[in-house]
Amino acid sequence: MIKYLFPVLVLTLLLSVLADTSIAQIEEPDVIEKADPKTPLSEGYQNSLGFDLFVNNFGFGIGGTYGRAVTPYTEITFRTGITGIRDVSEQNFQSFLTGQQIIPNKYKRGLGFPFLLGVKQRLFARHIEDNMRFFVSAAGGPALAFTYPYVSDTTVPAYGEPNGFRDFQVGPDGYLYPVERVNDFFTGWSEGESKWGYSGAIKVGVDLGSKFKSRTTIEFGYFFYYFSEGLQIMEPYKPTEYNADGEPVFESRVKFFDAQKYFGTPQIKFTFGGMW
Numbered sequence: 340m341i342k343y344l345f346p347v348l349v350l351t352l353l354l355s356v357l358a359d360t361s362i363a364q365i366e367e368p369d370v371i372e373k374a375d376p377k378t379p380l381s382e383g384y385q386n387s388l389g390f391d392l393f394v395n396n397f398g399f400g401i402g403g404t405y406g407r408a409v410t411p412y413t414e415i416t417f418r419t420g421i422t423g424i425r426d427v428s429e430q431n432f433q434s435f436l437t438g439q440q441i442i443p444n445k446y447k448r449g450l451g452f453p454f455l456l457g458v459k460q461r462l463f464a465r466h467i468e469d470n471m472r473f474f475v476s477a478a479g480g481p482a483l484a485f486t487y488p489y490v491s492d493t494t495v496p497a498y499g500e501p502n503g504f505r506d507f508q509v510g511p512d513g514y515l516y517p518v519e520r521v522n523d524f525f526t527g528w529s530e531g532e533s534k535w536g537y538s539g540a541i542k543v544g545v546d547l548g549s550k551f552k553s554r555t556t557i558e559f560g561y562f563f564y565y566f567s568e569g570l571q572i573m574e575p576y577k578p579t580e581y582n583a584d585g586e587p588v589f590e591s592r593v594k595f596f597d598a599q600k601y602f603g604t605p606q607i608k609f610t611f612g613g614m615w
Contacts, residue, residue: 376464377551378411379614384551389612391420395562396604397451398423404610412461416478417454424449424484424564426572426599444596445489446505446574448524451564451602452483453538470549475542482538482564486572487531490519495589502589503576509585536566540606556610561603569598 379385391402402420409415432441457478467473492501507515542560573596578587 376411377469377549378461378464379408379414379551380411382551384408384614387414387554387612387614389554389556389610391418391608391610393420393422393606393608395422395606397425397602404612406459412464414459416457416459416476418457418478419452419454422451422453424451424486424570424572424602426570426596427602428573428596442489444505444574445572446492446503446596447486447570447572448489448522448527449570449572450485451538452485453562453564454480454482455538455540456480457540470547472546474544474546476544476558476560477539477541479537479539482536482566483533484536484564484566484570485531485533486570488522488527490521491527493519498589502578502587503592504574504578504587504595506587509581534566534568534570536564538562538564542606542608544608551614553613556608556612558606558608558610560606560608562606563601563603565601567600569600570602571596571598573599 375381379387385408387404387406387408389404389406391400391404393400393402400420400422402418404416404418406414406416426445429442429445432443455478457476459474459476461472461474463473490505492503493506494500495502506518508518510516540560540562542558544556544558544560547555547557575594575596575598576592577595578589578592580588580591582588
């Protein structure tokens, strides 16, 4: 009987050791707490200033941004700048031979000056490294539009006002030829007018760089203008009759394009600046 007891004791001891080893292997190590994300306030910065470059369906624009951190992940921002304003009906054509750009039916050029007060909120601060700080932002405020003639519009002596359309004459070959000079970007400003409206933007973006003293920001979003009275960017009238000399008859003009009130566009913006 004793001769069987010794092997049983050895087997029991061996199983006990193996069991303890297995239990030790499935125990998880202690969780290492991740350091708190860096924020402007934790790094000693509260104010920011940046230079903006952006592109949208209106063209290119420039501006400036001021921001102030009010909580670790929230900033209040103020932005302004200058952008083009285009009617949704505009179509650009370029001559292959001369390189000249032609925009049929365009009546006025438009420039916009938005003044946007907004909020910028950082997202996923504890899940994404500090050198890529994702955020969402929204802003709104007043906007000033300045429009001036795209062409030197002919004034009708009998009525004392421009005829409201681009004049053409019928040539000997039966084709229409323009007779009014197209203003370049810097001419016609003395005949311009300004109107106040509203502007707004909703965006997502990312601040790049592990340091807050200097940072580069990329934003993707939607930007818009609204003017309650509308902006007359395209020709408001078209003639329906021409006289014997091939000149349009003012009295025959009919409504062609309405003034546009809402101007919206996707937008990409780059900001280069820093904090102090």
